[in-house]
Amino acid sequence: MPEYIPFNRIFKDAEERKALADALDGDCWHGDGPAGKRVESYLGEWLGSPHVFLTTSCTHALEMAMLVLDIGEGDEVIMPSFTFVSTANAVRMRGARPVFADIRDSDLTMDPEDVARKITPSTRAVIPVHYAGVSADFDGLRKAVDGRDIAIVEDAAQAVGAYWNDRALGTVGDIGCFSFHDTKNITCGEGGAFLTGDAGLAEKAEWVREKGTNRSAFLRGEIDKYTWVSQGSSYIPSDLLASLLEAQLRKKERILEARAGVWHAYRDRLASAADKGWIRLPEIPPYARTNYHIFHFHVRDLSDRDPLLNRFREAGIGASFHYVPLHNAPYAQKILGAQPPLPRTEELAGTLIRLPLFPDLEIVKEVVADRVLAVLTDYFTGKRGD
Ligand SMILES: Cc1ncc(COP(=O)(O)O)c(C=O)c1O
Known part of the structure; x- marks a missing residue:
């Protein structure tokens, strides 16, 4: 019997071990520490995004997207049925309705013509999935939403470092969501990122990610106390994981x-x-x-x-x-x-x-x-x- 070839194997060497050991020896195990900040600015520079937030998973980045867009009961969000459950759960958790569109034979991404057919006055967002790291058809999708107030949220879980023309996936729509799960090209075990080019959405994302508080502004010294400003949850990964991710990004x-x-x-x-x-x-x-x-x-x-x-x-x-x-x-x-x-x-x-x-x-x-x-x-x- 020849040696079994698993479906996936994490690519790692002494660099990850050292990064984690150094982080363990340090004094910052919580999130948004020095490693987290370095990784966010590295990703922003590499991919060309002004606002990058590390998250605990892509699942959580998608949940954040629905929260910052204020999607709720009575709203519809169009997505492929051919995707991971997290795309639909993020919508459902807000009480909104996932609407499933068909995909294309050629590349398994969402068919813009079917998206156009499924748009109703209740449609608030579309979530294209870049299956296998291959970009969805943004020209087609933009034509489908055609000037309506419909956000494009990229489920770019599989697409870190892939491109649509000369733009990095995750930065083309209103919001992009990445995964750093250990089945992905670059990993810290469990992790993700939320990206946006919109300053208003970025401010809300900062609150949502920090349990619905403006604590991040407080930590930057911009306000003297932090308080409850929105719905939110705990979406910030530990600096231990950010250190691991930093080592992976170097390779x-x-x-x-x-x-x-x-x-x-x-x-x-x-x-x-x-x-x-x-x-x-x-x-x-x-x-x-x-x-x-x-x-x-x-x-x-x-x-x-x-x-x-x-x-x-x-x-x-x-x-x-x-x-x-x-x-x-x-x-x-x-x-x-x-x-x-x-x-x-x-x-x-x-x-x-x-x-x-x-x-x-x-x-x-x-x-x-x-x-x-x-x-x-x-x-x-x-x-x-x-
Ligand atoms: C298309 C898609 N969306 C979301 C996710 C969820 O990513 P995570 O495991 O980081 O929550 C995955 C994970 O496989 C995925 O493939």
């Missing part, structure tokens, strides 16, 4: 380069399987520069996906599906009632396979890509076992 080029190497090895090796019609490879639109967060492909037939996932597992390859669509999930049915079908979402989610992708695979990328091709060849040349 972001190395991480990106290695991921790109693995991604291209898969792409090159699997081109023949796509030519034979066994699988379909997704496209990257010309305005998008990916951060190589995910490598995925589609099988042609829904019935092939699960048996193939088993074959990959048997061959020691930790391949995985992605997202059970939210519009058909039990909780959506319970709170929203029966949902209209989303044909593209249902087919694309049912045929998707993700392959292992992490920097340490770089040195064995050809071997792994060959092993993947061998599994596909066995399966599609009649050894399906059926």
